[in-house]
Amino acid sequence: MTYTTQLQNGTELNRLYENDRPIHEWYRFVLSFPPHLVRDYVEKFSLDKGQIILDPFCGTGTTLVEAKKIGLKSVGVEANAMAHFAASVKTDWEVEPSELADFGQEVANRITATSHEKILSSDSSYFDITVFSGELRAFGVEQSKLLIKNSISPIPLHKVLTLLDGIERHKSTRLRNHAKLALAKQTVNEISNLRFGPEIGVGKLKVDTPVLKPWLCALDSMVSDLQEFRASSYAPATVFSADARDMSRYLSPGSIDAVITSPPYPNEKDYSRTTRLESVLLGFMSSREDLRRQKQRFIRSNTRGVYKADKDDSWVEDMPRIQALARSIEDRRLELGKTSGFEKQYSKVVLQYFGGMARHLQELRRFLSPGAKLAYVVGDQASYFRIMIRTGEILAEIAERMGYDVLDIDLFRTRFSTATKEHLREEVVLLQWNG
Ligand SMILES: C[S@@+](CC[C@H](N)C(=O)[O-])C[C@H]1O[C@@H](n2cnc3c(N)ncnc32)[C@H](O)[C@@H]1O
Structure with missing residues (x-):
């Protein structure tokens, strides 16, 4: 694999600028990324009006709102019903x-x-x-x-x-x-x-x-x-309540010119908890069964969201780096004598997570136009017995095996981990699909 790593000063890069508040601030959550990141990659990818951007993990719609403001058509896919609702409303400017x-x-x-x-x-x-x-x-x-x-x-x-x-x-x-x-x-x-x-x-x-x-x-x-x-010209945006590993009912073949997104990471965060109160309030979730159904649509990224029937791990069976990573987490668990139900799931989450991302990248290929450029914002993690998971590097390796060209991995920002005394990198994996 050949790619270079561009270092940038990560400070303050995640802040919502004052000028960006309109529309974006109608509803955001802690997982939202800043609009300027979208603008940077729209510019870097030299996107023109008439081209279509996809955010397959669109959350509260930051990519879509920004694309709409700039005048670029966009499509979003989101599995969390509350986030999907927020993105849909934030891109509906047709009300008087x-x-x-x-x-x-x-x-x-x-x-x-x-x-x-x-x-x-x-x-x-x-x-x-x-x-x-x-x-x-x-x-x-x-x-x-x-x-x-x-x-x-x-x-x-x-x-x-x-x-x-x-x-x-x-x-x-x-x-x-x-x-x-x-x-x-x-x-x-x-x-x-x-x-x-x-x-x-x-x-x-x-x-x-x-x-x-x-x-x-x-x-x-x-x-x-x-x-x-x-009062200004803006472009249409469409948001689907769906799973980014299965988008065939929503997207047309060859229709997507760029992807700008931040998928989940294997960081033990339960994405359904972040929006629980408002999900219950607005009726998106009323029972444990609704919650389970919701979680099953998510890419597996935490131990409270893995299920016996999960099979995404089969997508990375032949990737030695991921297998070795899962083994080292399990070995560390045994070494430390940790026996809780959660701890036993750590290595499984890693396999299901990267397997799910592999499935998504495979699914995505047929919807991309030749030459399409992609930006995936992901973070390194050390939540499982402090074993470092280099999410960006591994994702780039998966993408390369799926036939994508890895253009670069940009450093977006770093966070210091007090647990490992190391800097955790948040990166933007840049890919190209040449058909
Ligand atoms: C890091 S957040 C994205 C935040 C978004 N960039 C924003 O600014 O609001 C990741 C999103 O992926 C969603 N997600 C998780 N699994 C998914 C799946 N299989 N398909 C679609 N969306 C999924 C989560 O619900 C979460 O909203």
Whole structure:
């Protein structure tokens, strides 16, 4: 394999620039990458209007929103229903901004007109439980079981569910999704007890907190962003709720000119946990069965997401480097005498992860136009007994075996691992498909 590694100064490269806030900030999660990264590779790949970009792991739609702003057509694929919803709304600029503003006011007026919900209207008022005669709205038993304990306190949840009901009762179904995304964003960021650092956790419990005002504020931002971006020319974007290892029902052969994406890494992060509260709130998940179905669509990247029937490991059976990596993780486990169910799965995750990525790269080939360029942002990991997993290098090796040309591996940024005392690299693997 021949490729060079370009070193860059990684500091501050992941920050969302002030100018990038419009639309991108309608909803983001800790896994989102920064829009400037997309712009850099659009430029590097010399993409023209008329060409199509794909993000097969599009998350909250950073690549698609950026492509739309630049005027390039794009397609996204995403397996997490909440992230798919966010990306779909963020790329739907066909709503009339003034109608969205009216929608917000009408919902707010209707809710605050009913006496016991007056409390929702004012930023300063807190819920006076002594004058509230009804029962607090709450999630059902099955829904509650899916949440991280104390994700949201009872009174804020009552207010959020009341507002959601108001949104759903409004006659305009066309504007509903924008309103719901604004509520999902503010529920996580302002109303819940959740903290991201970058692991998801619970911070100080908020007994009560304003709900209507933050929601109206998020809607206001949507309205002004739409006013700004609808005035310029923009390109269409389509988002599919699907698995990047099986895209045949959604993409046409030879239609994709570039891929800019950040797939999951084998880092023990449960991608379904990051979006759990808003997924339950908006009804994307109501039971353990829904959660399992959701997880089964993911590339395996953590021990809570591997299943007995998984077979993606067969795709890397003949790759000595990956087999040796899995063996060294298992050997280290035995050496350390670690016997928990999770620890026994570590080596399996590695095989299923790289197998899943191999399957995705194989699936992708028929949808690429000759000469298509690809950028995969991935990170090194050392989560399994501190054994270093050079994700970018291994992915490049898999891609080369699948017939892709490896053009380069750019360093995006480094993170210092206190566990291994080594710098973990976040890299952009650059590939080309020549047919
Ligand atoms: C690192 S995140 C991408 C974040 C995205 N670049 C953004 O800015 O929001 C990886 C995404 O891949 C999704 N994913 C995992 N397995 C998938 C699969 N098999 N097919 C499609 N998407 C998948 C996860 O749900 C997650 O949203």
